[in-house]
Amino acid sequence: MDPHLLRTYVTVARLASFSDAARELGYTQSAVSQQIAALEQDLGAPLLTRRPVAPTAAGDRLLEHAGPLLLRLDAARADVVRMAAAPEHGLTLATAATALAPRVLAALPPSGVTLRVLPRDEVPAAVATGTADLGLVDGLAAPSDPLRLPDVAPLTTYGVGEEPVRVLLPDTHPLAHRTGLRLGDLADARWLDAPDAGLPLAQLRAANGGQGFRRAMRYEGTDVRTLTALAAAGHGLTLLPCSAATEVPGTVAVPVVEPRVVHRTELVYAGAPGGAAAVAEALVGRL
Template identity: 85%
Template sequence: MDPHLLRTYVTVARLASFSEAARALGYTQSAVSQHIAALEQDLGASLLTRRPVAPTAAGERLLEHAGPLLLRLEAARADVVRMAAAPDRELKLATTSTALGPRVLAALPASGVTLRVLPRDEVPAAVATGTADLGLVDGLAAPSDPLRLPDVAPLTTYGVGEEPVCVLLPDTHPLAGRAGLRLGDLADARWLDAPDAGLPLTHLRGANGGHGFRAALRYEGTDVRALTALAAAGHGLTLLPRSAAAGVPHTVAVPLTRPRVVHRTELVCAGAGRPRGAAAAVAEALLEKA
């Protein structure tokens, strides 16, 4: 399939409009219609209904493939450009909010850094497509176990830190005086669902056999301080790395004792080689500290 046609199709399906897709892509509406017709002829299937504009069953199936295919093409282009270009003196770092622990912050240079805090699943894609030189991702894992990252392109990951995790409770909570807590005992508690600011509830369910941990409130941001304020106000519990949970006013951070899991942080690099330029210095500092 011609990737130009595929990109046009994805844009039309996303915007549900031929005219809006034409504006977004810088084409005429006639050209967009020709692209869709050519793709449908190539595949021998109708991909879109016209009124309203919406994917057919075959079109929905194509959309499942299209995102990873186009991302892989962008990653290939970025990889070639990265190899051919001179090393960049400035660093573009994509990270999750809870990956920015004290060890990571100490490794950053005093200047020349652009820091982007992204949702967890977007960090590998940012590195793969070249919008970031390095990425930092984190999650819940058994000690020394690697994280499971989306397969977006050839990427290399390095473990750069592990630390204990704590349940953040209001200081008035009945369990606030405990020396430790077991995750299974908290499966029916009220939880904050904050997939991009704390450790996602899906990670907790995975560690607890796939069930429990219903959300009392969903927070769709990346600000850890906003998440801890919600926990302090009693809107729900949250699981955080110890460094992020300690010292939050009006809360108690109780260590998680069972199962034996840690907060793991990994460095994400493009391709199979070590990074170059400013990215190399930060990567070396992080690996040395690890």
């Protein structure tokens, strides 16, 4: 399968238009049509209906494969380019918002760093494709267990920290004065769904056997302060690492005592030792 044709197909499917895809890709509309026809002939199946432009069942299945395939190709290109590149004069660090604990920030080099806060799931891909030199990923895990990262490319990982987690809830909540909470007791509570500012509800469900933790409100930003303000206003509970669960007026941060889970942070990079990798090792050493 020609990846060039696959990229054209993904663009047409995303935009639902041959003409819009042609403008975005810099082709003529007839060239785009020819490329789609060539891919359909190669696979022996129609991939798009024409009026309206929409994926067929086979086209939907191809889209499921296309994202990981194209990302892997971009990662391979970035890895080879990285090996041949000139020595670095700066460093780009992609990170999830909740991975930036104070001790991590204190360990960063004093100069030459560009910090890029991204949605948690996009950090490994940014490192794999070379748009970031290093990444900080985080999540909920059992003590000493590694995080499960998407298989976007060969990535080297270092565990750089684990800390307790706390439930942030309004100080008027019936459970606000407990000394500890079990996640299972909160499965039916109203929760804030903030996948990139707090710990994702999917990870709470996984720790609770896949049940509970319904969404009361969704917050799609990365600002932890906004998330804590929403919790203080009574819009729902949220789970945060201890260092981020700074109590603001009207809230209480209560430790989770069961199950035994921690907030784990890992540093990831791609490529051979040297350059960014050397900085990664120095950063891990300081942590």
